[in-house]
Amino acid sequence: MTTKMVSGSQEGIVKAVRSELWKYGRKIIESGLVVGPGGNISARAGNVMYISPSGYAFDDVEPEDYVGVDISSGDLVDVNENKKPSSEVLMHLACYRARQDVGAVVHIHPAYGIAVASTIGRLEAMFPDFAAYVGKVGMLGYVVPSSAELAEAVERKIVDYNAILMSNHGAVTVGANLKEAFYRAVILEEGAKIFVLSKILGEPRVFSEEDVEEIRNLGAEKYRTQLLKQSRQA
Ligand SMILES: [Zn+2]
DSSP states (O other): OHHHHHHSOHHHHHHHHHHHHHHHHHHHHHTTSOOTTOOEEEEEETTEEEEOBTTOOGGGOOGGGSEEEETTTOOEEEOSTTOOBOTTHHHHHHHHHHOTTOOEEEEEOOHHHHHHHTTTOOOOOOSHHIIIIIOSOEEEOOOOTTOHHHHHHHHHHHTTOSEEEETTTEEEEEESSHHHHHHHHHHHHHHHHHHHHHHHHSOOOOOOHHHHHHHHHHOHHHHHHHHHHHHHHO
């Protein structure tokens, strides 16, 4: 997304970012990753982060309702009709400040992810997509939502992980763009669901470090080719 943005005008870039946010907000609702007005998402447009407005469900906002916040200063720079940024604005800013490669942040309240984070406190890869796209999951104990303390805790973790599970709260995923951050969120929740189901049936076999490395070393493209080959042989 960032590369595309350089060539267009700032206005066009912002319009594109707002429309992507609107699209992925709806996808998050459709995927059941939040209920009601829970969760928030953001995307980077140069030095500005566009974030969902506070107090609205994703299917209750229009593209222009996403609030522009200067990443360095935290000042509101592009606001429609007195909308306020999500209460987790500090947590989102922390992700962009910690990593230049982060182009989007997704924060959700997924049922299985919260259950695993609040009981077992760890989630490992059990299937190839998880190993390839999510990898290791950072775990955080309970910290009061919307607090500066939570933003600091996320900032420390996000340096090493693309996905974080927070006890008694939810998950944060980051990506180069919204598509990547969203896929990570979906696969993370699928992983938590599979882990919970496996726990009901017995002791789950999770991937070893070697299993994960092997899949990651295949590279995304190689990995897809391999899967296609396998399905043709089957
Ligand atoms: Zn939350």
